[in-house]
Amino acid sequence: MAKLQEPIKLYIVQSLACFDTISRVAKAVRDEFGVEVSPQQCERYDPTKRAGSTLSQKYREIFEHTREEFLKDTSRIGVAHRAVRLRKLDHAVGIAEQRGNIPLMAQLLEQAAKEAGDAFTNRHRLEHTGKEGGPITAISTVTNDPQEAAKIYAKLMNP
Numbered sequence: 001m002a003k004l005q006e007p008i009k010l011y012i013v014q015s016l017a018c019f020d021t022i023s024r025v026a027k028a029v030r031d032e033f034g035v036e037v038s039p040q041q042c043e044r045y046d047p048t049k050r051a052g053s054t055l056s057q058k059y060r061e062i063f064e065h066t067r068e069e070f071l072k073d074t075s076r077i078g079v080a081h082r083a084v085r086l087r088k089l090d091h092a093v094g095i096a097e098q099r100g101n102i103p104l105m106a107q108l109l110e111q112a113a114k115e116a117g118d119a120f121t122n123r124h125r126l127e128h129t130g131k132e133g134g135p136i137t138a139i140s141t142v143t144n145d146p147q148e149a150a151k152i153y154a155k156l157m158n159p
Contacts (some may be wrong), residue, residue, distance in 0.1 A: 008033050009045065013059050016046040017066035085115055 004012075008029060015025045022039040029037050046052040047060045055063075078084040089112040096105040130136040141152050 004035070004037070004041075008035060008037075009059065010062065012037075012042050012045045013063050014066045016042065017063045018070045022046070082115060086112060089115065 011032065012025055012029065015028060016022070020028070022042045025042045026037050026039045029035055029042070040051065043049050043051040045055060045059060045063075047055045047063055074080040079088070089108055093105055093108045093112070096102075096108060128136060139156070143149050143152065
């Protein structure tokens with residue numbers, strides 16, 4: 001296991017703080033820095049894992065700060081935005097169509113329609129109307145007399 005230089009250590013710590021897997025981080029280090037590291041070596045830079053229990057305070061603080069910022073700011077993640085998801089789905093539909101994969105294309109089109117129609121959000125459009133499609137009328141009646149309250153209730157229930 002070769003001694004890693006500071007930029008590589010920082011890269012590993014920050015990648016793991018952003019929930020990248022250890023195998024993905026090891027591959028990214030190889031691609032980015034040309035240095036071969038094992039997933040086990042990367043795991044030593046994750047203080048949430050047993051292998052990272054001896055990580056220095058400096059890297060623990062970097063890890064915690066990076067994770068906190070990552071969890072706060074989803075705007076930097078492309079697929080967190082509907083327009084990006086729809087664009088990628090559109091691209092995938094085009095590829096499926098070129099390859100003649102009609103079932104996949106249909107599935108992707110359905111997913112895009114759901115995405116465009118807020119099917120994957122917790123937003124709900126509530127459209128209520130009053131009698132015969134008119135506006136809802138608010139009736140405000142306050143009484144302390146039980147008999148009068150019963151009359152008002154009966155009137156509301158049987159208009």
